Amino acid sequence: MNETLNKEPVTSNVATPAKKKEDTVKKVVIICSKGTLEDVYAALIMANGALADGRDAKMFFTFFGLDAITTAKADHLHTATVGNPAFMPSMPTMVGGLPGFEKFASYMMQKQMDKLDIPHVTEFIEMIDAGGGEIYACKLAADMFKLEKKDFLPEVKDIITVSDMYALADGEGSHFIFI
Amino acid sequence: MDTTTMNGQQIEVNEEGYMKDPAQWTKEWANQIAAEHEITLTDKHFEVLNWLREKQAEGVSLNIRKVGKSGIVDIKQFYALFPGGPLKVSSKIAGIPKPVSCV
Numbered sequence: 001m002n003e004t005l006n007k008e009p010v011t012s013n014v015a016t017p018a019k020k021k022e023d024t025v026k027k028v029v030i031i032c033s034k035g036t037l038e039d040v041y042a043a044l045i046m047a048n049g050a051l052a053d054g055r056d057a058k059m060f061f062t063f064f065g066l067d068a069i070t071t072a073k074a075d076h077l078h079t080a081t082v083g084n085p086a087f088m089p090s091m092p093t094m095v096g097g098l099p100g101f102e103k104f105a106s107y108m109m110q111k112q113m114d115k116l117d118i119p120h121v122t123e124f125i126e127m128i129d130a131g132g133g134e135i136y137a138c139k140l141a142a143d144m145f146k147l148e149k150k151d152f153l154p155e156v157k158d159i160i161t162v163s164d165m166y167a168l169a170d171g172e173g174s175h176f177i178f179i
Numbered sequence: 180m181d182t183t184t185m186n187g188q189q190i191e192v193n194e195e196g197y198m199k200d201p202a203q204w205t206k207e208w209a210n211q212i213a214a215e216h217e218i219t220l221t222d223k224h225f226e227v228l229n230w231l232r233e234k235q236a237e238g239v240s241l242n243i244r245k246v247g248k249s250g251i252v253d254i255k256q257f258y259a260l261f262p263g264g265p266l267k268v269s270s271k272i273a274g275i276p277k278p279v280s281c282v
Contacts, residue, residue, distance in 0.1 A: 048282060127243070130259060
């Protein structure tokens with residue numbers, strides 16, 4: 001066996017100054033492909049959390065994720081009450097399909113989040129923008145849903161291609177998160 | 180537990196350098212911690228710091244959004260005043276515990 005593998009690194013014996021070692025996660029690029037309330041919130045919370053930590057954050061919304069940055073839809077996202085086994089497991093699926101049920105469940109969920117002081121989607125996006133985060137829409141998905149820049153929230157910086165999205169992650173310590 | 184000495188006074192801090200007892204806070208502490216973060220404190224900074232200290236004393240769970248609604252700074256200005264994680268940095272300078280909010 002190679003002895004050196006079991007040895008403590010030499011530096012650990014030296015008293016290190018109190019300064020914390022530098023963070024290696026410098027940037028997150030968060031791709032949000034879902035338009036359900038909980039998925040969009042996960043993306044927003046992670047982006048905002050990165051900024052609050054002093055990290056860089058870029059967001060790329062694609063497919064149904066575009067709903068989160070579409071002015072007419074952003075604050076009216078739903079959570080799925082059908083085909084979502086984690087949602088009230090004791091409730092028969094058919095009940096979840098009753099007219100208005102999904103809207104009601106989504107409303108209740110939003111109310112719960114209000115209590116926790118979690119902002120609505122549009123305000124969250126304003127916060128991310130104010131914190132220096134950048135928000136982009138996917139060109140292919142925007143074309144598919146016939147959406148233009150004017151349909152999106154004012155914080156949406158641009159409609160970009162996959163290639164542009166990869167360029168956002170340029171630099172050391174950059175990470176992708178896909179939702 | 181760590182302690183750091185400032186002007187002959189022993190100040191208790193946690194392992195990340197946050198002050199344990201907000202009552203030990205002084206302007207010198209604020210200036211020194213700010214300098215470590217390459218920030219020169221202005222009156223505006225102190226307005227924010229005092230607000231944070233007040234709210235913390237009231238038992239408010241602080242987050243960036245609340246600072247943005249404080250009437251002192253908006254979120255953009257808050258990020259500009261305390262670069263590198265505004266609430267964390269400002270809390271450290273303000274001598275209050277590290278924020279625990281995810282929003």
